[in-house]
Amino acid sequence: MPARNFRFARIVNICVALSLAGIPAISAADSASAARYYEDGLARYKKDDVPGAIIQLKNALQQDNKLLAAHVLLGKALLRSGNPPAAEAAFNEALKLGVSRSEVYPSLGRVWLQLGQPKQIIERLNPDDLPVASRVEVLSIRGIAYAEQGNYPAAARSFETARGLDANSLIPLVSEIPVLLTQAQIDRAKALSEKAITIDPNSADAWNMHASTAHAAMDIKTALERYSKALQLDPQHVDARIARASILLDLKRDAEAAKDLEELKKLVPDEARVAYLRAVIAGRQGRTAEVQASLKKIVEVVDGLPASWLATREQFLMLGGVGHHGLGEFVKARAYLESVINLNSRNLGARKLLASIYLDSKDYASVERTLDPILRSLPNDPQTLYLMGQMRLAQKRYVQASELLDRALKAGGDSAEVRAAIGFTQLGLGEGAAGVKSLELAFARKPGDPKVGLALATQYLSSNQGAKAIPVIDAVAKAEPENLATRNAQGAVHAAAGDLAGARKIYESILAKDPNFAPTVLNFAKLERAEGRTEEARKRLSALLNRTRDDDNAMYEMGQLEQAIGRRAEALRWFEQAFLQRKTNVRAGISLVDAQLASGKTAEAVKTAKELVDANRGNIDALSALSQAQLSAGDRPGLLQSLKELTSLAEYDALLQLRIGRMHLLAGNADGAAWNAQKSLAAAPNNLGAMSLMADAELTRKAWPKAESLAHELQTRYPKSAEGFRIAGDLATARGNAAAAADAYRAALDREPSTIAVQRVVHALLLGKDPGKAQDTINAWLAKHPTDLGARAALAEVHMRTANWKGAREQFEKVLAVRRDDVGILNNLATVLQKLRDPSAMSVAERAWKLAPQDPNVIDTYGWSQAQAGQYDAALRLLRDARLRNPENLETRYHLAWTLGKLGRKAEAREELAPVLKAGSAFEAQEEARALNRELGG
Incomplete structure (x- = not known):
């Protein structure tokens, strides 16, 4: 059996998520x-x-x-x-x-x-x-x-x-x-x-x-x-x-x-061009029925397409419009042509045909399209400007909101509401200090205003100024002493500012007035959870659910409680109930998506996230959850579309732009990541996260000089951070300079010790063909961190590189004793067992495959086990699948060629073997490949 080209980085945990969830069993x-x-x-x-x-x-x-x-x-x-x-x-x-x-x-x-x-x-x-x-x-x-x-x-x-x-x-x-x-x-x-x-x-x-x-x-x-x-x-x-x-x-x-x-x-029986030519020839010969039949053929094809698919297909919409128009079905033609115009306003043919239909129906307003925007009629109305500004603000279209609100201010709308709205707009534009100042001015103008006061207190909390937040929220509560909702918010701010005792007193006073006031019951349970009083919190939530069995927020908090104490299955059940009860409960939906992903239920997580987005259009958190689920599911097109929408919604939210950019990188979209980094830097110049993201984007785009410059700037600007040195290591690795990579990664490890930092050093040493130092590095780390399973897995892979199969087996089995369903470990252990000619290799490979039936490396390992056992038909199906998922993997091509040869399909086998032979020394087992080629008559 040929030597395997091992990759150092183990298969990521996302493979576990690509499980059999939602996949019917196939006999x-x-x-x-x-x-x-x-x-x-x-x-x-x-x-x-x-x-x-x-x-x-x-x-x-x-x-x-x-x-x-x-x-x-x-x-x-x-x-x-x-x-x-x-x-x-x-x-x-x-x-x-x-x-x-x-x-x-x-x-x-x-x-x-x-x-x-x-x-x-x-x-x-x-x-x-x-x-x-x-x-x-x-x-x-x-x-x-x-x-x-x-x-x-x-x-x-x-x-x-x-x-x-x-x-x-x-x-x-x-x-x-x-x-x-x-x-x-x-x-x-x-x-x-x-x-x-x-x-x-x-x-x-x-x-x-x-x-x-x-x-x-x-x-x-x-x-x-x-x-x-x-x-x-x-x-x-x-x-x-x-x-x-x-x-x-x-x-x-x-x-x-x-x-x-x-x-x-x-x-091509369904080709529209052919149907049109047949209509032309039939028309010349006076066969009106055939002309009609051809047009009906066109509209039959178009009308039969799924509406969601058809909605973005301009050419087919146009065919539907033309076909229905030719058949005299003007209502249907109008619907198709309006959809065309919505997709492409410059489609002149559609415009002319649609205008003729409007003209025939005397719909002159639609023909002329002369309705003016509201603000054109009332250009200086402060309330209209304010409302429009509020709408743009809610859409996070901050630039337009700023313009509208400034106009409102100049038109005489200098109220606390306008000042507050300006403050929110400034915050959205990344002008944090100016935004807080505007909110302070608004609150001074209208003391006790709950909306402004709560917003100002929240801003103080987000900037770790809890001491400033408490007097603001207390002033709001004092202005409305009988408003339990305001008092509840007061308790939440006290708790967030670290005043747990004060928060408890506030909650107790509220419940003394109304023992069944649900928002305070929920907050009180959350407080008790934070204090470690889990049983008290459970009793409080259970009592609430006994009174109001349809309270989705109580279900959500119960899920949070169960999750906090490690009862994941129970937490998942509560999150499901909460989201089923109310799809607009974004917190419950996000928690359910996270729990499903953690349980390996990727398909279910994507389905939940889509339902969440559908029920909460324009919600950043819902769309973020969908993006994470699509990333886990490997749905790159869907992920890129979600990230595009998120980027637009995020505007100048520096942290959110960073999150989006990192997902762009995981999806292989360096240009998108660079754009997010620029947006983050616009909001917070020279921030570490954005500079690091930009450097990683340049690395992905192979713009080495730019990445090198950013690495140096990070090292200079943030000398205690590992990021500049980590990026320098990644750059040296990309350039093939293993020694420089190892030095840079060591510098990063010294600044921020972690398992992944150790793994980077080891990876660089292995690239430099120094497995001895790699093993010493891992052993030194394990001496201080004996329970670090990630490092132990890395040691096993070092053993694999040096053909120490018994040592690799020992380390992998220690990891599996704790992480029984780790796909990467199972897959590598199966390979090691194959090397040791251990008959349990196939069962281990099968375990990995059942957990990650879409991972090409796992499929290849299982298929090769089948082939080695003489089960050629079963192996062929698996190896074809692996080859389609990763056709550049020469080892899989070799395995498939070998199996096809055993089945007597020599021509196909030689075709699969050709790229392996062409690779020369790049394929380690070249001698075995040449021997197979001779057996195949090549």
């Missing part, structure tokens, strides 16, 4: 049946029996809906069949299940091109870190997307970058030609098409583009010849056949065009 029989359907579908696909392949792949997924290979191949087959919406769904499902981006991004890009969604491509198809071939294709697709947005300079740069990566690739050439033709750059397009033909004279795509250049130059005869050549090479080339049919229709050679359209109907 061995179902898995075997699914695998048979898949293999048959694969064979049909390779023989160009696309409809048959789709049927068999769907059969496979009926048996096992988590069969990753089936989702990927189904997407490709659906794309070939001309059904891009269904293909998109298949590819998105594959991404959710963990397929490698390189396996589906090119196909998904083609789907979005067909659907007219260039924005999706630009925002979601990131070419960074993809293998060269995939990067070339994605860059080419992005070039087309930029062009569709009218950004031709960006398109040209994208194509140029793609050509620079592979000068012999056809893809950038055939992708750029249509863009050049739309810009009337026919000579340039012609040159590229000739180059494409030179590179591969047997490429149907090259001939199709060669024909397109002639078509654009109005050389119709040559264009027809070249389209025919493309179809000789590939009779199923849809674009070439549609183009030829269009020319034939223009030449009034309808009989010949009809043959192409009949063939297209077989190839």
Whole structure:
């Protein structure tokens, strides 16, 4: 068995979250049946029996809906069949299940091109870190997307970058030609098409583009010849056949065009362009019924699409509008066209068609769109300005709020309310001192004002000025002595300021007046929990729930109590009840999401978070919870969208911008993280967290000089912090300077000792091929911290690097005695047991796989265990899955090739082995790979 290329960093705990929660159990029989359907579908696909392949792949997924290979191949087959919406769904499902981006991004890009969604491509198809071939294709697709947005300079740069990566690739050439033709750059397009033909004279795509250049130059005869050549090479080339049919229709050679359209109907029965051409030819021949049928076909396809999916698809909305208009169904046409305008106000065709419908219905107000904003009618009304300012303030649109409130002030609205609103706006803009001063002025103008007083007290508490907060809240309570809600707030402020005895007296006086006043009962229970009086707190909450069984806040506090004493299952149950009772209870929803994630119930956490956001639109905390759940679930597209919304809502909240930026980095979006760092620095210049975030973003973008400068600045500005030295270590690691990395990490460890700091030092020493010092470092740490399981796991991995399998086993088993469900430890232990030829290796690998069935390394380990045990069919399914999730993993490719060879599928095996052999010394077990290649007849 080949030596494994071990990664030092253990598999992160997030793998545990990707558990079997919500996944129905699949029996061995179902898995075997699914695998048979898949293999048959694969064979049909390779023989160009696309409809048959789709049927068999769907059969496979009926048996096992988590069969990753089936989702990927189904997407490709659906794309070939001309059904891009269904293909998109298949590819998105594959991404959710963990397929490698390189396996589906090119196909998904083609789907979005067909659907007219260039924005999706630009925002979601990131070419960074993809293998060269995939990067070339994605860059080419992005070039087309930029062009569709009218950004031709960006398109040209994208194509140029793609050509620079592979000068012999056809893809950038055939992708750029249509863009050049739309810009009337026919000579340039012609040159590229000739180059494409030179590179591969047997490429149907090259001939199709060669024909397109002639078509654009109005050389119709040559264009027809070249389209025919493309179809000789590939009779199923849809674009070439549609183009030829269009020319034939223009030449009034309808009989010949009809043959192409009949063939297209077989190839792409749901293609809207084909339906339109069929309508044209039917109209010429006076077959009105067929014209109507074609239009009905278009609207049938569009109307049948899910509303949520259709809502962002401009091209399909437009087709629905045109189709319904042609059928005289103006109400439906109007709805589609209004949606188009909402998506793209510059769609002139939709505007003209929609205006005609409005005109026919005498809806002149909608035609003219002449309604004026309220403030245009009342530009100097202080109350209107104030209310508008309050609305913008609630939306956290602080700049607009500031403008409106300043106008209100100048118009004579110099009241405590306006001053307070200005103070809130200044706080939102990051002007903390100015904001507090405005609140102080407002409170002085209206002493005892509960809204201003509570806000001012809160600001004092947030800046650790509890002594200032207490007299403010006491003044508010004195102004309203009979208001129990105000008195309750007074108690909460006293408690937050550290005056627990004072808070207790206030709560007791409130309950003396009203023993059933729920807000104070809840706060009193919280106080008792803080004092360690858990039984008293439980009795108080239980009594409240006995009186009001539907009190979601009491349920939430009971969950907090149970969680504080370590009863996680009970806490989860209470949080579920609270959120089920009231979906607008943000605290309960967030606590439920956190508890579900901690329990490994990732799918449930995402579902809960989405429900929370739906019930609390615009709520930052709810959206933050969704972001965390999406991060844990590996839903990168959904996470990036949530983070984009969060960034807009956060505005000048420096700490929140940092949280968002860190999640951007975890999602691999360095540009987004840098933007959040800039926003945080704008609110709090030179703050440590933002500078560190910016440095990490520059590291991710491989902007070494910028990262180095920031590391030096952090070391100078914050010499006692580990961050500057940690970043210097990361930079040295990225540059391959292991010795410098170890020195920097040691400096960070000296300043802020921690397990992860030790692991960084050890990692650097291992990179420098000094396992002896790495082991000494870990042993020294463990001598002082013998219960540090993270360090013990690191020691086990050091043993693995030195082939000390018995030592590694001993350390891993010590860790597992405490952390029984640690996926990374189980996976590595399974590998160690394989090395020791211990028969328990498979059962340990299976345990890891059941906990993390979507992790490619775990799947590979389990699949290889199956293969080594001679269970080749089961191994094949697992190893195909692992390969799709991480196609760059050479070890998985070797394992899959070996298994295919054992099944007698030598051609496929050689195909999987090719990149392993090409890697040379980069694959440690190169001799075993060459031996396998000889066995396969290579």
